[in-house]
Amino acid sequence: MIYEPVIGLEIHVQLKTKSKMFCSCPTHDSAVAPNTHVCPICLGQPGVLPVVNGQAVRYGVLMGLALNCEIAEHSKFDRKNYFYPDLPKAYQISQFDLPIAIDGHVDIVVPGGERATARIGITRAHLEEDAAKNVHESGASTYVDFNRGGTPLIEIVTEPDFRSAKEAKIFLHELRLIARYLGISDADMEKGHLRCDANVSLRLIDDQGGIVGARFNPKTEVKNLNSFKHVEKAIEYEIKRQTKLWEAETPPMISTTRGWNDTQNRTDEQRSKEEAADYRYFPEPDIPPLELKELADELRSRLPELPAARRARFEEEYSLKPSDARQICDDPILADFVEHTFSELHAWLLALPELQETEATVLEHEKKKLGRLVSGWLLSKLGGLMKERSIDIRTIKINPENFAEFITLIATNKLNNTAGLMVLNTMLDDGSDPSHVMEDQKLGRVDDEGLLAELVTQVITSHPTEVARYKAGEEQLIKFLIGMVMRASEGTADAGIVKNMLLVELKSE
Ligand code: ADP
Numbered sequence: 001m002i003y004e005p006v007i008g009l010e011i012h013v014q015l016k017t018k019s020k021m022f023c024s025c026p027t028h029d030s031a032v033a034p035n036t037h038v039c040p041i042c043l044g045q046p047g048v049l050p051v052v053n054g055q056a057v058r059y060g061v062l063m064g065l066a067l068n069c070e071i072a073e074h075s076k077f078d079r080k081n082y083f084y085p086d087l088p089k090a091y092q093i094s095q096f097d098l099p100i101a102i103d104g105h106v107d108i109v110v111p112g113g114e115r116a117t118a119r120i121g122i123t124r125a126h127l128e129e130d131a132a133k134n135v136h137e138s139g140a141s142t143y144v145d146f147n148r149g150g151t152p153l154i155e156i157v158t159e160p161d162f163r164s165a166k167e168a169k170i171f172l173h174e175l176r177l178i179a180r181y182l183g184i185s186d187a188d189m190e191k192g193h194l195r196c197d198a199n200v201s202l203r204l205i206d207d208q209g210g211i212v213g214a215r216f217n218p219k220t221e222v223k224n225l226n227s228f229k230h231v232e233k234a235i236e237y238e239i240k241r242q243t244k245l246w247e248a249e250t251p252p253m254i255s256t257t258r259g260w261n262d263t264q265n266r267t268d269e270q271r272s273k274e275e276a277a278d279y280r281y282f283p284e285p286d287i288p289p290l291e292l293k294e295l296a297d298e299l300r301s302r303l304p305e306l307p308a309a310r311r312a313r314f315e316e317e318y319s320l321k322p323s324d325a326r327q328i329c330d331d332p333i334l335a336d337f338v339e340h341t342f343s344e345l346h347a348w349l350l351a352l353p354e355l356q357e358t359e360a361t362v363l364e365h366e367k368k369k370l371g372r373l374v375s376g377w378l379l380s381k382l383g384g385l386m387k388e389r390s391i392d393i394r395t396i397k398i399n400p401e402n403f404a405e406f407i408t409l410i411a412t413n414k415l416n417n418t419a420g421l422m423v424l425n426t427m428l429d430d431g432s433d434p435s436h437v438m439e440d441q442k443l444g445r446v447d448d449e450g451l452l453a454e455l456v457t458q459v460i461t462s463h464p465t466e467v468a469r470y471k472a473g474e475e476q477l478i479k480f481l482i483g484m485v486m487r488a489s490e491g492t493a494d495a496g497i498v499k500n501m502l503l504v505e506l507k508s509e
């Protein structure tokens, strides 16, 4: 018997609209002074009339569609009543029983996980307004900054379908990427655009994987996790804490709320659900219901390609390994760069005279080769150089045309790896195109056999001791001799050819 984790997430995503959810104030910007983006509506003055932000509704519906949800034909807003200094109206305008989206799912891939893939059910997604921000100054005072109050949020609630902290983290990454692909939020956890509550419980499973006892047990909800690390650590901590309780035969009897304490690396109890607030939801009388059918139909037909589809296409069209396609598609700008590079490369390939009228399988083979070259040179080599220089694909001087040309030079053996790295470095320095760099630095591969043969002879005559030892049986010295020739060619020779020439020379001597 084992204790199986049961985990569900509630996620808030700030929508990147120009104005707030129900007024025309600009959405908050950390650069402005506190309490400057405010008006009577978002400050909750009596007698004002909230007006729904159409862009927020569109963004919400887009997210619902991307999560494979059913979009409600009729939806409405409700008042959720609670009393706290960050909520001047003493109620939040949210959605209760008719959220904009229900019943969706997201498929995740879990490398090295107990299950390789998992389908995570989406219970619902609804629109609401963000609360203001309490600022705890050192000392006794707490200030309230209302700039954030009224910012549009979409809250996404998942089914309790996660079985590990890792699965939850992967889902959150995917959700962030979906938001970015849709352009509805930067979904930056560090900046508070994406916030997460994690619900965790355990249940008993027998050796055949059957559930023993209750399907669901009382859970703890860990509130306000604001980094991926915290989500993972909090869930892992809860699984350990609850496992101990079960093993001591004192499993949690009621659902509770806890907070993540990052300095102590543990969750702390906040309040039990039993005493939790009764929100006294009722329909918001000042806002007409939302009729979403037409909007949903319109947006469904204009939904952009989402990360999962793009990854699959990159694997298929560009022969990329799944892990490389994932790494590339995790950054839409990098993915655009790659897309552009391959369209250049495939055009080049199709125009090659030797590939005219060739069989489809040959072309496929060549495309695969290019795929390997692009991912190798882009992800590891160029990636490494960019890291050294603290630049990224947004600030890089190399454009896809030049990078594609560079790849063709490698593919046709005009550049070897050593010289390739030198060319790439120069391209990074000044954005020049690779064939010019090669000419300028005389980096073309020495495949002039005559010149190479000369270098080989020179090396053999100037290293008599090593040659003698090689001939006496120290075969590993061939590596040294190859290295000497490579150095003499300033790294431009082909090591394979050099080796062959050396072997022939040494034998014939
Ligand atoms: P609440 O009563 O706290 O509002 P809900 O049923 O609305 O609970 O679910 C809130 C979140 O908690 C959802 O993400 C859901 O998947 C998750 N959840 C519900 N029951 C459990 C459980 N027993 N263990 C873990 N997560 C759960």
Ligand code: ZN
Residues within 6 Å of the ligand: 020, 023, 024, 025, 037, 038, 039, 040, 041, 042, 043, 150
């Ligand atoms: Zn306002």
Ligand code: MG
Residues within 6 Å of the ligand: none
């Ligand atoms: Mg609930």
